[in-house]
Amino acid sequence: xxxxxxxxxxxxDETPPNHHRTPWYIKGRQGVVVEYIGDWLNSExxxxxxxxxxxxxxxxxEFDQSYLWPEYKESASDxxxxxxxxxxxxxx
Amino acid sequence: xSDNKDHGGFFDTGWRPSGDVHRDEDGRxxxxxxxxxxxxxxxxxxxxxxxHELLVEKGVLxxxxxxxxxxxxxxxxxxxxxxxxxxxxxxxxxKKRLLEHPKETVIESGFVPEHNADVIVLENTEDVQHMxxxxxxxxxxxxxxxxxxxxxxxxxxxxxxxxxxxxxMSEFGLELEEETExxxxxxxxxxxxxxxxxxxxxxxxxxxEQLADLVNxxxxxxxxxxxxxxxx
Numbered sequence: 001x002x003x004x005x006x007x008x009x010x011x012x013d014e015t016p017p018n019h020h021r022t023p024w025y026i027k028g029r030q031g032v033v034v035e036y037i038g039d040w041l042n043s044e045x046x047x048x049x050x051x052x053x054x055x056x057x058x059x060x061x062e063f064d065q066s067y068l069w070p071e072y073k074e075s076a077s078d079x080x081x082x083x084x085x086x087x088x089x090x091x092x
Numbered sequence: 093x094s095d096n097k098d099h100g101g102f103f104d105t106g107w108r109p110s111g112d113v114h115r116d117e118d119g120r121x122x123x124x125x126x127x128x129x130x131x132x133x134x135x136x137x138x139x140x141x142x143x144h145e146l147l148v149e150k151g152v153l154x155x156x157x158x159x160x161x162x163x164x165x166x167x168x169x170x171x172x173x174x175x176x177x178x179x180x181x182x183x184x185x186x187k188k189r190l191l192e193h194p195k196e197t198v199i200e201s202g203f204v205p206e207h208n209a210d211v212i213v214l215e216n217t218e219d220v221q222h223m224x225x226x227x228x229x230x231x232x233x234x235x236x237x238x239x240x241x242x243x244x245x246x247x248x249x250x251x252x253x254x255x256x257x258x259x260x261m262s263e264f265g266l267e268l269e270e271e272t273e274x275x276x277x278x279x280x281x282x283x284x285x286x287x288x289x290x291x292x293x294x295x296x297x298x299x300x301e302q303l304a305d306l307v308n309x310x311x312x313x314x315x316x317x318x319x320x321x322x323x324x
Contacts, residue, residue, distance in 0.1 A: 021280045023227050025254065040282050058281060065257075065276070074258040078274040083281040 001057050001086075007033045008092035009061060011084065019047035022088050026063060026080075030092045035060040037083060044085075057086040165239065172203050173236035173286055174307035176213075178300045181291045191215060194286070198236065205235045205284070214277065215288045216314065221268055222275045223261065223314035224285045225253035233284035237309055244313065253315075254278065264316040277314075287314040294321055 003009060013028030021043055037060055041052030065078035072078070133141065147153040176198065180187035190197045194213040198205060205211055211233060214222040226232065227250050232240040243249050252260050257276050258268060268274065279285050289311035295303060310316035 021228055023278065023280070025227075037283070043282070065254075065274070069255050072255070074256060075270050075274065077271070078257065078276070080254060080276045080278060082278040083283060 001036060003033045003036070003057075003059055003086070003089060003091075005033055005035060009033060009059075009089040010092045011061075012088050012090060016044075018044055020044050022084060023082075025068060026061075026082060026084075029063060029068060031061040031063040033059045033089075034062045034081065040085070042085070058083050059086065059089065061089070168206070168234050168236075169238045170236075170309040170312065171304065172238075173233070173309075173312045174304040175300070176201060176203075176236065176286070177288050177307045177312060178303035180213075180288055181295075181303050182298070182300050187215075187288070190288075203235050205233075209233075210283045211236070211286060212283050213286050213288060214275075214314075216290050218272065218290070220273050220275055221261070221314065222277055222285070222287050223253065223257050224277045224279050224287060225250055226279045227251070227254060228280040231279045231281075231284060233286050236284075236286050237312055241309070261315055264310055266315070266317050287312050289314070289316075289318040292318050292320050 008030060009032070010030050011022065011026045011028060015024075015027075037058050039055035040058045042050070042054075042056050043052065046052040060081055060083050063080045063082075064076075065074070065080055066072045066076055068080060144153070144158060148155060176190060179201075180190050186197075190213050194211045195205060198211050214224075216222055225244075230240050230245040232244060234240070249260070254276050257274050261268060261274075277285050289307065291303075292306055295306065306319040306321065308316065308319050311318045
C-alpha cells in the first residue's frame, strides 16, 4: 500500500489497449485519497480471461467538481468520488 | 402461445396467435408441425432460443439454469434496500453496523449480493448528498434495488450526473441547499453503493414497515429524497 489518506495524487494519463475502468475525465487530473478500500482482483486482466491475481490495492479518490469541469456552475463544495487501482495513481 | 414446455417461455415476445391457430404475416392460418413454438418469434429471439438449446445440449448451461436465473432476478426488488434503510432509520445500532460492515449486514438480513460484489452504504445528511452513477456502464446494487431503471443506464444520465448533478436532482424533485456538499460517486469497480436517504420529518416512532414505504428507489440511488409522509 503506497498511498495514505490525504495524499495528493495524479491519475495517469494513459490509454492502454486492454480493458480498463479508469474513465477519461479523470485521466491526468489531480485528486486526494480519501480511503484505502482494500485489495481487489484486477479487472483489467480478468476482462481478458485472466484470474485477476495478484489482487491490487484500490483507493477512493476525491476530486473537486469545479476543477474537473471548468464550466461547472453548481457549487464550489461539490465533489466526485471514484475508486481507482493503485497502478493508475502517481504522487502529485 | 402453445404450451412451451421445452423453453419455459424465456423468450416470450408477447406475440399471441388469435385463437389457437397460427397465422402468416398476411393473416392466413396454417400449421407448422413441430415448429409451432417458434412461429411469431423475431430474428433475435429465435437466435437466442437456438443458442440456448445449443448451450444446454453442449452442457455449458444446465437444463434449468436460465429459468433459475430469471427466478433469482424476480427476488431482486427495491423493497430489499428499502427494508434495510427503514431499519437503519429506526435503529441506530443497525445503521452503525450497516455503515461499518455493509456486506455482512446485507447478508445477515437475508440478501445475496450479485456476483458476490461488495456493498458500500453511504448516508445522506443535511451536509452531504451522495448520488450514484456508473459513467462507464451500469454498475448497480441489483440485489438490493432490482434491475437498474433505463434512465440509470442512459448516456444522458451517465454524463449529466457528473457534469450537472444538482440539475439532475432537481429534475427528480430534489432541490438542495447550496451549502449541502454533493458527492457524485462514480461506481465502476467491484463495489456497489446503496444510499441511505435523509429520514423525512414527522416520522418519529414509525414502525420499520411504515418507514419502508417512504424509501423509494431513486432516493437509494441518491437522485431524489425519500417520499414525504402523506404524499405517497
